[in-house]
Amino acid sequence: MSYIAVDLGGTNIRAARCDADGRILARVGCPTRPEEGVEAVIARIISAIQEVWPTDESVEAMGVGVPGPLDPRTGVVLTAPNLGWENVPLADRLWEQFRVPCFVGNDANLAALGEWQYGAGRGHEHLVYLTISTGIGGGVITHGMLLEGAHGLGAELGHIVVEARNGPRCGCGQTGCLEAMASGTAIARMAREAWARGDPVPWPDPPAVTAADVAEAATRGDPVASVIMDRAAFYLGVGIATFWHIFNPTLIILGGGVMKTGDWFLEKIRAYARERAMTPDYITPIVRAALGDDVGLLGALAYARMRL
Numbered sequence: 001m002s003y004i005a006v007d008l009g010g011t012n013i014r015a016a017r018c019d020a021d022g023r024i025l026a027r028v029g030c031p032t033r034p035e036e037g038v039e040a041v042i043a044r045i046i047s048a049i050q051e052v053w054p055t056d057e058s059v060e061a062m063g064v065g066v067p068g069p070l071d072p073r074t075g076v077v078l079t080a081p082n083l084g085w086e087n088v089p090l091a092d093r094l095w096e097q098f099r100v101p102c103f104v105g106n107d108a109n110l111a112a113l114g115e116w117q118y119g120a121g122r123g124h125e126h127l128v129y130l131t132i133s134t135g136i137g138g139g140v141i142t143h144g145m146l147l148e149g150a151h152g153l154g155a156e157l158g159h160i161v162v163e164a165r166n167g168p169r170c171g172c173g174q175t176g177c178l179e180a181m182a183s184g185t186a187i188a189r190m191a192r193e194a195w196a197r198g199d200p201v202p203w204p205d206p207p208a209v210t211a212a213d214v215a216e217a218a219t220r221g222d223p224v225a226s227v228i229m230d231r232a233a234f235y236l237g238v239g240i241a242t243f244w245h246i247f248n249p250t251l252i253i254l255g256g257g258v259m260k261t262g263d264w265f266l267e268k269i270r271a272y273a274r275e276r277a278m279t280p281d282y283i284t285p286i287v288r289a290a291l292g293d294d295v296g297l298l299g300a301l302a303y304a305r306m307r308l
Helices: 038-052 092-097 107-118 178-182 184-197 211-219 223-247 263-275 292-307
Strands: 003-008 014-016 025-033 059-067 074-078 085-089 103-107 127-132 136-144 251-255 287-289
Touching: 003 038, 003 292, 014 292, 025 038, 025 292, 038 085, 038 092, 059 092, 059 107, 074 092, 085 092, 092 103, 092 127, 103 107, 103 292, 107 127, 107 136, 107 251, 107 292, 127 211, 127 223, 136 178, 136 223, 178 184, 178 223, 184 211, 184 223, 211 223, 211 263, 223 251, 223 263, 263 287
Parallel strands: 003 059, 059 103, 127 251, 251 287
Antiparallel strands: 003 014, 014 025, 074 085, 127 136
């Protein structure tokens, strides 16, 4: 018996057929093209699933990870800004097409499940997962269960406020969120601000600078880039110390594109978190995620198995 896993992003759709042990038996990817509308995207999801699902193979359930607030009980995507979706009944649409149970969850929550079941979090009953990429998302496992909250909107870890008075506006509409201070988008914004101030920036096209450009320059020792990356590490350390105090996990896992930066960045985060820990002698290990680009698919698999 196998499962279908779908990782729906603003740029790409990934689908896979997996077994319960986390082996990916078949996979496919295609562009999302959200500008073409909801129906076109759903059609591409259906096509991707059909491509990895042989007609003679039975499937136990489907799991789908979606970037945005949703109701996991109904499978309705409440809002997904990167897709332009509002109140889309995705689970029902896939049930109508395939007649197997379909479970839709927040992509960051599902990534936490994936790392817990198949990656760096194996063997832990209490962990926090943080993905640091274009935005910052998270997931929490406590007592061996995914924390989703009363309405499925729990563990929005990127939207704790770490700079209440002078923080920049976040995409969620608030100011000073962790996402606005330390995400890949925030790092690129700080780089453009440095250029606008007249700082001697090392990147040749400042308006188009990316977080990867800043991290690469910091690795080479550039002082402007190093200050920016240090600032991001500081706020991540503040956030992680807060998560320690709230959830008391045995492990913190950091994933996402920004964490592809060198070990020096991870060490900075660890140091800042330790400085702000109430009990620094008993702090939780902070490690890199292990599943790489497959975290969304394996998280969707883990979610389907959990909900079935």
